[in-house]
Amino acid sequence: MQNATDMALPALGPGRPHGRGKRPGTAGQWWLVAAAGILSIVLIGVPLVIIFAYAFREGFGVYFAEISEPATLHSIWLTVLTAIVVVPINMVFGVCVAWLVTRFRFPGRRLLITFIEIPFSISPIVAGVTYLFLYGNQGLLGPFLESHDIRIMFTVPAIFLVSLFVTSPFVARELIPLMQAQGSEDEEAAITLGASGIQTFFYVTLPNIRWALLYGAVLCNARVMGEFGAVSVVSGAIRGQTNTLPLQIELLFNDYNVTGAFAAASTLALIAVLTLVLKYLLERKQLA
Amino acid sequence: MSFFRGPSNRGILPGFGLTLGVTLLYFALIVALPLLAMLYKIYGLGWVDFWTIISSERAIATYRTTLGAAALATIGNAVFGMLLAWVLVRYEFPGKRILDAVVDLPFALPTAVAGLALVTMFSGNGWFGQFLEPLGIKVAYAPLGIAIAMMFTSIPFVIRTVQPVLEDVASDVEEAARSLGANKWQVFARVIWPAILPAFIAGCSLSFARSLGEFGAIIFISGNLPFETEVVSLLIFIRLDEYDYPAAAALATVMLSIAFVMLFVTNSIQAWQLRYAERN
Numbered sequence: 001m002q003n004a005t006d007m008a009l010p011a012l013g014p015g016r017p018h019g020r021g022k023r024p025g026t027a028g029q030w031w032l033v034a035a036a037g038i039l040s041i042v043l044i045g046v047p048l049v050i051i052f053a054y055a056f057r058e059g060f061g062v063y064f065a066e067i068s069e070p071a072t073l074h075s076i077w078l079t080v081l082t083a084i085v086v087v088p089i090n091m092v093f094g095v096c097v098a099w100l101v102t103r104f105r106f107p108g109r110r111l112l113i114t115f116i117e118i119p120f121s122i123s124p125i126v127a128g129v130t131y132l133f134l135y136g137n138q139g140l141l142g143p144f145l146e147s148h149d150i151r152i153m154f155t156v157p158a159i160f161l162v163s164l165f166v167t168s169p170f171v172a173r174e175l176i177p178l179m180q181a182q183g184s185e186d187e188e189a190a191i192t193l194g195a196s197g198i199q200t201f202f203y204v205t206l207p208n209i210r211w212a213l214l215y216g217a218v219l220c221n222a223r224v225m226g227e228f229g230a231v232s233v234v235s236g237a238i239r240g241q242t243n244t245l246p247l248q249i250e251l252l253f254n255d256y257n258v259t260g261a262f263a264a265a266s267t268l269a270l271i272a273v274l275t276l277v278l279k280y281l282l283e284r285k286q287l288a
Numbered sequence: 289m290s291f292f293r294g295p296s297n298r299g300i301l302p303g304f305g306l307t308l309g310v311t312l313l314y315f316a317l318i319v320a321l322p323l324l325a326m327l328y329k330i331y332g333l334g335w336v337d338f339w340t341i342i343s344s345e346r347a348i349a350t351y352r353t354t355l356g357a358a359a360l361a362t363i364g365n366a367v368f369g370m371l372l373a374w375v376l377v378r379y380e381f382p383g384k385r386i387l388d389a390v391v392d393l394p395f396a397l398p399t400a401v402a403g404l405a406l407v408t409m410f411s412g413n414g415w416f417g418q419f420l421e422p423l424g425i426k427v428a429y430a431p432l433g434i435a436i437a438m439m440f441t442s443i444p445f446v447i448r449t450v451q452p453v454l455e456d457v458a459s460d461v462e463e464a465a466r467s468l469g470a471n472k473w474q475v476f477a478r479v480i481w482p483a484i485l486p487a488f489i490a491g492c493s494l495s496f497a498r499s500l501g502e503f504g505a506i507i508f509i510s511g512n513l514p515f516e517t518e519v520v521s522l523l524i525f526i527r528l529d530e531y532d533y534p535a536a537a538a539l540a541t542v543m544l545s546i547a548f549v550m551l552f553v554t555n556s557i558q559a560w561q562l563r564y565a566e567r568n
Contacts (some may be wrong), residue, residue: 023380033375040390044393044443048417050409103301134325247506272401
């Protein structure tokens with residue numbers, strides 16, 4: 001049976017066996033393949049190439065000077081910090097959700113799976129706005145926070161919070177179908193033989209799900225580092241303080257510093273390419 | 289007899305209470321609470337003000353721009369996605385593995401980076417723009433640019449929903465049809481197309497939903513002119529900048545409602561797809 005989580009978004013990636021394809025026989029079939037290839041180059045390849053071409057068009061010296069601008073360096077640091085905070089928390093959450101919905105049957109289980117996926121359906125900008133109405137001056141908790149002199153909006157913790165929101169389903173989505181398919185016999189055997197719950201998790205479950213867990217973390221990381229809409233609402237984009245890398249790209253572009261914008265973008269594009277490579281390798285591990 | 293007591297209901301594994309507690313607490317704090325806070329804000333706004341905001345001329349212009357561009361982007365992705373899914377499943381050719389991996393790039397690449405690359409490609413002196421603008425095709429800072437940004441960021445949806453289903457179309461059924469005298473168009477129209485149709489529609493609706501909410505890629509390329517190239521998410525952002533929080537909340541609620549309708553539609557289509565798959 002296919003899981004609801006599996007359906008809400010298509011599975012990323014090639015992880016399926018290749019084998020049924022045959023070499024194109026007729027000219028018409030070659031035309032189809034050629035059309036697919038050319039369109040992919042135009043629509044997907046060129047945008048990727050142009051980022052590096054423009055980043056380096058004034059030479060390596062200018063590139064490194066742009067990258068090491070204090071504001072850009074700070075935004076790189078903030079983006080990395082956000083990923084360091086957000087990804088582990090959402091990994092723990094993902095494991096908890098997956099354990100809950102694949103190891104137990106309880107009323108409301110299917111509904112819970114649908115609810116967990118809600119952040120995927122919500123536009124990032126709307127996600128940012130909801131946080132504003134919770135923690136902002138005009139928000140639900142605004143008066144309370146103000147009277148206790150706590151500021152959350154337009155600070156770094158606000159960036160962490162919306163990033164948690166936007167990427168909360170990523171890990172669970174990878175784990176649920178896998179743990180469903182694996183079943184719980186291994187864990188039940190371990191418990192029967194006297195292992196504790198913690199031992200069972202670390203020695204039985206974790207080795208079985210480690211590649212899917214890592215895969216979910218890689219996808220979560222890519223999204224955290226690239227999130228734009230939600231972060232732009234709650235961060236205030238204060239230069240050198242709450243400006244993440246995607247926001248810094250926009251700022252440089254609006255300042256007409258095109259090479260600087262592309263230099264900053266090239267670091268994120270590199271992470272995207274690394275994500276695809278890791279994804280490819282992890283899927284092979286999972287299949288093996 | 290409570291469902292939440294006694295291990296007999298769910299076997300011998302521990303951790304039900306712990307994982308249920310963590311899941312519900314985290315979901316409540318990170319996802320549910322902010323959503324409820326916004327709806328509470330809207331409740332305080334009152335129906336008349338809400339309606340005035342969401343039916344203003346400028347707001348309606350953004351709905352038109354957003355829906356039109358998203359529809360165009362979805363049609364583009366429907367064609368491109370079908371072509372790619374078909375080619376990736378049906379044929380072996382050099383570079384196939386790379387093509388299969390690169391298809392996911394739009395999901396891995398941050399939307400701001402995509403927007404920056406697209407506007408540079410399509411601006412008047414860009415790699416593509418310098419050839420298109422003399423022909424009278426304006427992409428950057430025009431509605432077409434919005435559609436292209438939406439299309440780029442949702443390319444993988446149709447491909448990745450159709451691909452597995454197309455792989456499962458049983459070759460024996462196809463061969464049976466051929467041996468009974470069907471030509472290849474009949475096989476496609478009568479055997480393959482009905483089998484992949486639910487997945488295809490599901491992919492298109494996911495692509496459409498994603499396009500409606502896209503922001504990062506669009507603000508680079510759209511030019512952001514009110515009444516012409518302004519999308520709903522951008523108008524929300526502008527209202528926030530003007531400290532017009534009620535307007536931002538009202539427009540965000542419209543988007544949220546559309547998102548939930550799309551979620552319902554997609555889930556229904558996919559449930560239909562599952563039933564379809566099981567029947568075959």
